[in-house]
Amino acid sequence: MPVIFTRDGVRRGVLRGIPLLLGIAPFGIVVGVIALRHGLTLAETLLMSALVFAGASQLLALELWTDPPDILAVALAAFVVNIRMVPIGAALSFWLDHLKGWRLWGSLFVTVDHSFALSVAEQRAGGRDAGFLFGLGVFTWVGWVASTAVGHVLGAAVAFSDENPIFFAAPASFVAILAALWRSPRQDVPPWLLAAATALGTQALRLPAPVPLLAGAFAGAALGAWREWRAQSVAVRR
Structure with a gap:
């Protein structure tokens, strides 16, 4: 069956992304809190989340952040962590190979582990609408940027101890996405x-x-x- 890209597919992707906020929001809040601890302003935190959009590499980059920052070391660390997106992109070729222009590059930009897992599950169930990946990714991106902003603001108002359960959100969200891939x-x-x-x-x-x-x-x-x-x-x- 031919691959399509429709508004309905985008809408279904957005709806499927809503439950993901339960895992993404705490993870993003953690990144926002840690960014504040390392001296990043709210604007800098939002810019990093919007452009990098990768929780694992952002956490690693923040751990390597110094004053002044070693930009090359931080960029290299983020690059190495995100190498995993190469096989992820290849695994999504069942849809991406049929897209061009902004549909292709937009989908690639907003693809993360969570949208990858749910898109593979959607394709295995017979889905052929590549708009699903784009809608899911865009919604996830918006939720991620917003949650890091919340974390930065909360970090300035509330003192979080290192033992706070919220810091378990990062590994918990990655473990949870395995359920969508289980066969x-x-x-x-x-x-x-x-x-x-x-x-x-x-x-x-x-x-x-x-x-x-x-x-x-x-x-x-x-x-x-x-x-x-x-x-x-x-x-x-x-």
Whole structure:
């Protein structure tokens, strides 16, 4: 079936993004609070969230932030963390390959882990409207920028301790998106276990961040891609 891009698809993407705010908002608030702690103004925090739009790399960049900041080191760290968007973009080729102009570049700009997971689930369910990815991404982007602003303002008014449960929002939101990608234990457990084992093993070697994250991501992705290729090869031979 041909891929389409409609307003209805954009609207459905926006609606599917509403529940994501439960995970995105606390994560964004954490980034806003940490940005304030590192001396960023509200305008600087909003600009970073709007242009970078990647929670993991923003947190890492803030941890590396100094006064004056080492721009090259911060930019390089963010780049390395966001390398994972390369296989994510390739995995969304079922829609992206059929888009051009602002539809393609706009969708790429607002694509993050959450919109990727839900878009893959939508496509597996038979969805062919690429507007879903764009609408979901734009809504997520707006929610992210707004929540970091709230975090910055709250951080100036309320003192958050390092043990505050809100700081668990970041890992919790990433764990939650796995539910949308779940298919079956046989298909998903091996790549996920390899990714986790590789990340933990790399961390045990005391390699600096974000090496454990990248090692786990690429190990799991490689096994998952190989298993998909093998399954398709067997199906073709039959």
